Amino acid sequence: MRDAHHPHTRDLSLVEVLSALGDPVRLGLVRLLADGRERGWGQLSAPVAKSTLSHHLRVLRDAGITRTRQEGTRCYVALRRADLDARFPGLLAPVLESAEAHDAGAGVHLRESGPL
Amino acid sequence: MRDAHHPHTRDLSLVEVLSALGDPVRLGLVRLLADGRERGWGQLSAPVAKSTLSHHLRVLRDAGITRTRQEGTRCYVALRRADLDARFPGLLAPVLESAEAHDAGAGVHLRESGPL
């Protein structure tokens, strides 16, 4: 819960990023974060157990797609859009647009009344 | 070898496409086809056995990323760029550019003197 390791921008791997995005739950999570706002863990609702959700958030974090910040006992997740754009220019936008257009990653949504 | 099934453009799944691209060998193959030219199977050289290469080409084909054409006993592979652009506008270009920029999918290259 403590050592949230985030890879440096220069170390982001394209294959790893694409692979991380190639899962419905994770793509749905990224879609939720697309507006750039930071979200509380508790706001994230996916059709999987919380341990599985934790796993997916870890995969996204390890791939450098999201950044996790801890505050007290709560966690906040945000998209590393600037870093991704710097390393893979133009990649994120069409992914998000296509995901939105085809409603990919459905089943993942914001929970009513969550922290932050 | 005969029934090369290609999904219709309208059925292409973003998750499936991203997942298919999230492998070094497959991304390397896509990079080779980036110039739009059709390539003969025999031209493709990857650091895997031919049965494995056949498998990867099948994954790409099933995801709708490539099109395979058979002519006699030979096969030719090409990128379905127009279809991908139609279904996922703007997605392919930055993927190819980033792959090129970071030399992703290395190990896959064109073989000297192959069919076509």
Added chain:
DNA sequence: TTCGATGTTTGACGAACATCGAACAAGCTA
């Protein structure tokens, strides 16, 4: 300090995947 809330980690499981060599099938060519 005890309790409750919040995520993470662990252990386990089946499914999917990447990989290989060998056998196979299809189509030229001799």
Added chain:
DNA sequence: TAGCTTGTTCGATGTTCGTCAAACATCGAA
């Protein structure tokens, strides 16, 4: 017909992945 070339398919194997429940760790509050 027999043989060669070209890919595909078939087991087999070891790995990774997605998933869950349960145990654990951390922090704030009572």
